[in-house]
Amino acid sequence: MKLKAFACVLFSCAALTAQEKFPDGTSIPDWFYQTDIVKPENLGKAYSITDYGVVNDSTVVQTAKIQAVIDRAAAEGGGVVVIPAGTYLSGSLFFKPKTHLHLLEGAVLKGSDDISDFQIIDTRIEGQNLKYFAALVNADKVDGFTLSGKGTINGNGLRFWRSFWLRRKVIPKCTNMDELRPRLVHISHSNDVQLSGVRLINSPFWTTHLYKCNRVKLLGLYIFAPAAPVKAPSSDAIDIDVCTDVLVKNCYMSVNDDAIALKGGKGPWADTDPNNGANRNILIEDCTYGFCHSALTCGSESVFNHNILLRRIRIDHASRLLWLKMRPDTPQHYEYITVEDIKGSARAFLYIRPWTQFFDLKDRKDAPMSYSDHITMRNIELECDVFFNVNPRPDQYKLTNFTFENLKIKAKDPKCDRSAVENFVWKNVVFE
Secondary structure, three states, X not given: OOHHHHHHHHHOHHHHHHOOEOOOOOEOOHHHHOOOOOOHHHOOEEEEHHHHOOOOEEEEEOHHHHHHHHHHHHHOOOEEEEEOOEEEEEOOEEEOOOEEEEEOOOXXXXXXXXXXXXXXXXXXXXXXXXXXXOOOEEEEXXXXXXXXXXXXXXXXXXXXXXXXXXXXHHOOOXXXXXXXOOOOEEEEOOEEEEEEOOEEEOOOOOOEEEEOOEEEEEEOOXXXXXOOOOOOOOOOOEEEEOOEEEEEEOOEEEOOXXXXXXXXXXXXXXXXXXXXXXXXXXXXXXXXXXXXXXEEEEOOOOOEEEEEEEEEEEEEEEEEEEEEEEOOOOOOEEEEEEEEEEEEEEEEEEEEEEOXXXXXXXXXXXXXXXXXEEEEEEEEEEEEEEEEEEOOXXXXXXXXXXXXXXXXXXXXXXXXXXXXXEEEEEEEEEXX
């Protein structure tokens, strides 16, 4: 049964259409319901890479030749760079204004597993703006960019993953960035973006990273990175970083880290840095989740998240449904987050604890206070190990105005310390 039909049976279609407002009560704009896939034939001339000297060969890195096709399309007024059936090995590629990427069925754009094939650029990673490696596919200041088709972008991450875990054995406190590796897709400073249909697999690092973008739609994507036999570390499916108006719909996500992580900056003065900022109006719906560390995570680099709606999903074998990472070295405010119409399984229903990895107050003498408020979880049927995995730390963060409503929970540990939250509304919560 399709997920949407399944959700209608479980909760009734009337319930599904009742919440057409964001959690703060403002209406969800019509833009979020306009989900037609942009047709590549309407975007200008098609530039098939094999017409310009690129060959079907999974053993030869062809970055320069593929980039030349992108540059040619840009110079001639824009168009669609088409990857035909076959496998094409590449390092970092940079799309220009009015250029797009389309992968035909059977096409594989495969990332090189040699980090020297990826340019070092000024970029954004882990809540910082610094020099680091570009992704395989990059689009910076490319309004209207589309990535579409039935093909695959394969990050070819196995060599990077193995190297990461070897480094951790030798240097246990090494950071994620110490093991030099690229992301799969990075889109920044771009508006009116659509990613649709493609398979995004085996990323060496984060899979899809959006930074300072507005009006982005991710539709029908298949995103995967393995948890075994070699774990793909930090292979987040989607990282949303200082963005407004983002729709994630009908996607499949199974990765060895967070499925969707909301980011925005870290550090004791993160809220004053113009490179950082808020995520607003994020709608995630009708998706299916396999293994992941969390279906939705705020943090670990996050300053302010407002109007986040996760609804009508099927989740299985996740570690957590909702995870609020509270960094004691960063001022954070997570507000108006609703998780509703969910069915499946996870180790924890709600997980809130201090996140101290790479803790650094720098020159700040007082630890900043953080806040999570107006968090609603309703119409959920979940099997879990721990229902309420929350560590109250009123010296570090305040939890207020939570609502649990219409929950049917089968939990090994159903305990809930309701005193951890100020103004905790509790309606029709049933434990099997």
